[in-house]
Amino acid sequence: MNPVIINCTGMVAPADVEPLLLISTSASDEPYDICYILATNSLFLQAMGSEENAPIREKLVARLNLDCIAIIFYCKKVKQYQLYNITPAAVTLVEKGFDVKRVASIDLERLLNKHSSESFIRGSAQYHFATPSHNHTNAFFRLGDSIKNRDDLDRVTFWLLKCIDESDYIFIDSWSIAAIPLRALQILSKDTVFDALPAHPAKKIIDCRSVVCAATPELKVSVSPLLLVSVVSSGSLVEKFKEIFQGAYATKKLSIVSVYSFVEQEYSCCCVDRNVVNYHFDSCEFCQKGSKAIEIHPSAYYIKDATDSGVKLTRGIAETGYNFFHKYHHHLNDIVSFHKGDISKGNKHYAYYIDYNQISSLAIFAKALSEQLASKLTNNSVVLSLVHDPVVEAEVRSQDAAFYYLNGPESVLGKEVLECVQKSDKVIIYDSVTINGKSFEKLNNFIRESAELSAAITNIIFMAGVYRPTSALAEKALQSSLAYKDARVLREFSYIEKLVLPDFGPLDCPWCLELGAIKGSIKPALKGSGRFYERVSRLSNLHDGVRGTESIFHIDENTEALTLGSDSYLAPEKTAICGVVLAVASALQQMRTAEDESKRLAPGFPYTQALGAINFSLYSEGLIRAALVRNASAIEFGVIEKEKTLEILLPALEEINQASLLSEYIVAVICGKLPPSSALSDAVTVRLQKLTIDNPEIMKLAIGNEG
Ligand SMILES: [Zn+2]
Ligand SMILES: [Zn+2]
Numbered sequence: 001m002n003p004v005i006i007n008c009t010g011m012v013a014p015a016d017v018e019p020l021l022l023i024s025t026s027a028s029d030e031p032y033d034i035c036y037i038l039a040t041n042s043l044f045l046q047a048m049g050s051e052e053n054a055p056i057r058e059k060l061v062a063r064l065n066l067d068c069i070a071i072i073f074y075c076k077k078v079k080q081y082q083l084y085n086i087t088p089a090a091v092t093l094v095e096k097g098f099d100v101k102r103v104a105s106i107d108l109e110r111l112l113n114k115h116s117s118e119s120f121i122r123g124s125a126q127y128h129f130a131t132p133s134h135n136h137t138n139a140f141f142r143l144g145d146s147i148k149n150r151d152d153l154d155r156v157t158f159w160l161l162k163c164i165d166e167s168d169y170i171f172i173d174s175w176s177i178a179a180i181p182l183r184a185l186q187i188l189s190k191d192t193v194f195d196a197l198p199a200h201p202a203k204k205i206i207d208c209r210s211v212v213c214a215a216t217p218e219l220k221v222s223v224s225p226l227l228l229v230s231v232v233s234s235g236s237l238v239e240k241f242k243e244i245f246q247g248a249y250a251t252k253k254l255s256i257v258s259v260y261s262f263v264e265q266e267y268s269c270c271c272v273d274r275n276v277v278n279y280h281f282d283s284c285e286f287c288q289k290g291s292k293a294i295e296i297h298p299s300a301y302y303i304k305d306a307t308d309s310g311v312k313l314t315r316g317i318a319e320t321g322y323n324f325f326h327k328y329h330h331h332l333n334d335i336v337s338f339h340k341g342d343i344s345k346g347n348k349h350y351a352y353y354i355d356y357n358q359i360s361s362l363a364i365f366a367k368a369l370s371e372q373l374a375s376k377l378t379n380n381s382v383v384l385s386l387v388h389d390p391v392v393e394a395e396v397r398s399q400d401a402a403f404y405y406l407n408g409p410e411s412v413l414g415k416e417v418l419e420c421v422q423k424s425d426k427v428i429i430y431d432s433v434t435i436n437g438k439s440f441e442k443l444n445n446f447i448r449e450s451a452e453l454s455a456a457i458t459n460i461i462f463m464a465g466v467y468r469p470t471s472a473l474a475e476k477a478l479q480s481s482l483a484y485k486d487a488r489v490l491r492e493f494s495y496i497e498k499l500v501l502p503d504f505g506p507l508d509c510p511w512c513l514e515l516g517a518i519k520g521s522i523k524p525a526l527k528g529s530g531r532f533y534e535r536v537s538r539l540s541n542l543h544d545g546v547r548g549t550e551s552i553f554h555i556d557e558n559t560e561a562l563t564l565g566s567d568s569y570l571a572p573e574k575t576a577i578c579g580v581v582l583a584v585a586s587a588l589q590q591m592r593t594a595e596d597e598s599k600r601l602a603p604g605f606p607y608t609q610a611l612g613a614i615n616f617s618l619y620s621e622g623l624i625r626a627a628l629v630r631n632a633s634a635i636e637f638g639v640i641e642k643e644k645t646l647e648i649l650l651p652a653l654e655e656i657n658q659a660s661l662l663s664e665y666i667v668a669v670i671c672g673k674l675p676p677s678s679a680l681s682d683a684v685t686v687r688l689q690k691l692t693i694d695n696p697e698i699m700k701l702a703i704g705n706e707g
């Protein structure tokens with residue numbers, strides 16, 4: 001199950017659902033199969049089912065194009081989750097006591113992944129953590145840091161509504177999650193009393209006992225108290241709490257719920273396997289290997305004393321994409337786009353996009369494809385393609401091999417295809433673009449589970465037109481899941497082109513960030529003018545995205561025809577702007593996923609490894625600096641390292657050959673990635689004058705108060 005989950009908590013108007021579709025979906029290979037709408041307001045439910053809202057239902061059904069669109073409604077009257085089905089004709093109740101466990105778990109895991117770089121704090125070979133419960137662990141998680149906005153809060157709260165509704169007194173494990181019971185009680189229109197543990201009970205048992213045994217009248221008469229825990233790791237907090245509680249109240253029945261747990265717990269809403277290991281402090285394997293234990297604060301669950309260091313973009317990393325940019329040098333403006341919705345894959349949003357239809361229509365690609373096929377095809381091969389692609393089909397047929405298009409794994413069992421597979425001595429599975437090889441794996445599993453197919457196939461190649469993994473290491477993993485050693489079957493994974501790229505959806509897309517920031521501060525006007533208005537209208541076209549010279553912002557037309565200078569490791573001389581942006585995105589992604597963790601671009605505590613200021617000296621060309629500023633996220637600039645970076649960048653802004661850097665610096669400031677400078681030189685101020693006249697409200701953000 002891969003559901004789209006749309007949070008409509010507290011919402012009343014059905015028309016407000018559709019705008020949420022885009023932010024509720026994300027980039028991934030796997031298509032969605034069902035849609036759940038989370039709702040708490042009975043007016044919303046009624047309105048959604050009403051006669052006059054039939055057009056809204058029709059539109060929703062048409063846009064989502066899924067077999068099932070359902071509402072999960074929390075009904076306060078009966079204290080139950082209920083499942084309703086939406087069709088163009090009506091909204092109908094299908095299940096009264098709907099078990100939300102599975103959907104809740106998926107939704108919560110997505111939330112955890114969304115902010116995991118900030119909320120999930122991981123050790124490394126150099127350090128690990130000493131927790132308040134006297135355990136040593138390699139990772140810990142702060143739920144409070146995963147809740148960044150109302151949507152995040154509502155999602156966590158929604159899945160807890162039933163147990164909070166059923167309780168008459170609530171304990172929470174930390175004040176950092178107090179927003180959850182507050183929001184739940186607001187939704188439920190209740191005023192149940194709650195209290196938080198002052199610290200981990202193992203560290204401050206007396207303080208905890210005074211909370212558990214508080215003289216509050218509500219607690220005295222409580223018959224259904226609840227302990228709400230954000231994350232259960234070793235489980236010691238819950239065990240200690242139960243001990244104290246049972247010692248104090250022999251007859252009260254305590255319910256327990258945890259939002260997350262790292263091991264299976266009956267009371268957990270979402271169990272995630274993140275290889276979190278706990279050791280007792282006197283037998284810790286991390287300590288034995290020489291890793292340093294860092295103490296976590298017993299009540300704030302924070303680490304003090306954060307430091308950061310800069311990570312370098314090495315020549316080795318910079319050069320890995322060079323061949324790609326060399327080969328497609330003349331065509332980058334056609335094949336590369338950013339911030340684009342792909343209609344062929346469920347209209348998901350791709351921050352970085354290589355257009356397969358464009359690249360496959362090029363003679364150089366066709367030549368590479370032809371050579372690759374010639375080296376793999378036998379006299380009796382069959383090519384099964386997961387995509388309709390006339391170029392591949394023509395090439396396969398010209399080399400006298402059989403070709404079929406597969407409409408889903410099951411169609412391998414179609415009579416004609418199956419007979420052809422049985423007669424062949426080699427099967428090649430072709431897919432246009434793959435990020436993580438999911439569709440190959442799905443087909444591979446299907447073949448292995450079918451006796452007929454696994455008997456027939458003894459030689460199989462999984463071939464991708466464009467392979468764009470999210471790390472350099474991913475290929476190894478995919479090789480071992482598709483092309484593993486098999487006594488009976490020869491297996492291989494290959495591709496025509498490969499480039500490591502981030503798989504960012506709308507939440508991390510640098511252009512979505514830019515659009516949101518400019519739109520949020522521009523004065524709404526019917527006929528606005530100026531570069532920022534033009535930019536907003538460009539960026540608002542999520543269908544086409546941006547390409548070519550639009551890949552970065554330009555303060556004026558002087559930088560629009562810029563190309564890369566000579567002698568760069570990243571790409572050849574005269575590479576177009578979009579190529580440089582993509583090359584830098586690829587390099588940064590390799591840094592984020594470097595095998596050697598001491599060289600990894602990994603913002604986090606306590607040793608933040610940020611984008612090294614040194615990169616802006618090593619790569620001093622304006623366009624590369626602009627691309628670095630564009631592609632790196634706010635947190636990746638670090639704290640101390642960011643100051644060093646600014647010491648290099650700010651003085652360079654007035655140089656004429658750094659004009660593209662100036663443009664991207666302005667955008668980075670508007671987006672909140674970099675701070676505004678109050679000391680821009682007069683020369684810079686003059687160049688920004690036109691922008692300032694056209695859109696003073698935005699430029700007020702972009703330049704410091706003295707500027
Ligand atoms: Zn240890
Ligand atoms: Zn060419």
Ligand SMILES: [Zn+2]
Nearest residue numbers: 339509511512
């Ligand atoms: Zn975007």
